[in-house]
Amino acid sequence: MTSDYGAPNVPPTDMRQRVLLALDAPTLPEALSIAMEVRDQVGGFKVGLELCTAVGAPAVVEAIGALGSGLFLDLKLKDIPNTVAGAVRVIAQQFGDNVRMLTLHCDGGSTMLRAAVDAARTAASRSPLLLGVTVLTSINADMLAAELGVVDSLESQVIRLARMAQAAGLDGVVASPYEVAAIKRACGRDFLVVTPGIRPSWATAGDQQRVMTPAEAVRAGADYLVIGRPIAAASPVDGGSAVAARRIVDELAAAL
Numbered sequence: 001m002t003s004d005y006g007a008p009n010v011p012p013t014d015m016r017q018r019v020l021l022a023l024d025a026p027t028l029p030e031a032l033s034i035a036m037e038v039r040d041q042v043g044g045f046k047v048g049l050e051l052c053t054a055v056g057a058p059a060v061v062e063a064i065g066a067l068g069s070g071l072f073l074d075l076k077l078k079d080i081p082n083t084v085a086g087a088v089r090v091i092a093q094q095f096g097d098n099v100r101m102l103t104l105h106c107d108g109g110s111t112m113l114r115a116a117v118d119a120a121r122t123a124a125s126r127s128p129l130l131l132g133v134t135v136l137t138s139i140n141a142d143m144l145a146a147e148l149g150v151v152d153s154l155e156s157q158v159i160r161l162a163r164m165a166q167a168a169g170l171d172g173v174v175a176s177p178y179e180v181a182a183i184k185r186a187c188g189r190d191f192l193v194v195t196p197g198i199r200p201s202w203a204t205a206g207d208q209q210r211v212m213t214p215a216e217a218v219r220a221g222a223d224y225l226v227i228g229r230p231i232a233a234a235s236p237v238d239g240g241s242a243v244a245a246r247r248i249v250d251e252l253a254a255a256l
């Protein structure tokens with residue numbers, strides 16, 4: 001696997017590089033096993049809170065990063081600006097080039113986001129791409145109004161937070177494929193959008209509600225696709241994970 005994601009904020013032309021496998025495993029051996037199987041078929045791996053809580057982020061970055069992929073560290077940071085800046089500084093300095101993408105919650109506010117951007121830029125090594133999480137897809141319009149007191153529509157809130165993230169200097173956001181077009185209209189083509197909620201036509205949706213196929217999502221403007229179970233849980237009868245990943249990349253290449 002190469003770690004070439006193209007220049008910052010420019011999606012790679014090699015479709016394989018745009019597929020990021022979500023390693024939602026509870027242990028490092030399980031995560032490593034699937035990562036090893038598909039390392040030549042995908043552009044990178046997303047690891048998150050479960051694995052980092054279980055074994056520690058340094059161990060995860062060292063093990064998965066050693067595969068040569070640019071790691072997507074989905075830690076969804078949110079705290080006071082000084083604390084988030086400290087975490088971003090540690091990630092940029094200690095993990096260096098191994099972490100290619102890092103997430104933060106946009107609703108931590110613009111001061112927090114700017115502090116994160118400053119910390120990443122002043123770190124000695126190459127900065128990860130900083131991606132904002134706008135409104136979690138587990139939050140629906142009713143919850144947004146009744147629980148969080150946001151009276152605007154969900155899409156307006158997503159766009160508001162994406163614009164704020166862009167103004168603060170973030171490189172992009174994580175969003176549902178159904179929000180990509182509106183975000184690109186509001187923030188421009190160069191503002192990265194990374195989308196989960198991807199299901200090839202031949203895979204089951206599982207608990208994902210609003211899904212698009214890989215080709216539909218890229219046509220809608222998605223720069224990177226986060227895909228988990230359609231690859232990780234692909235049946236050995238159908239060729240297993242490596243075949244599923246290759247099929248997705250082939251579909252992307254054929255459709256675009």
Ligand code: C5P
Nearest residue numbers: 022024136137196197208226227228229
């Ligand atoms: O297995 P599946 O393809 O549904 O995995 C999608 C990955 O993207 C999981 O790691 C999930 O936690 C993550 N994700 C998501 N929806 C969001 C944000 C992250 O599915 N809004």
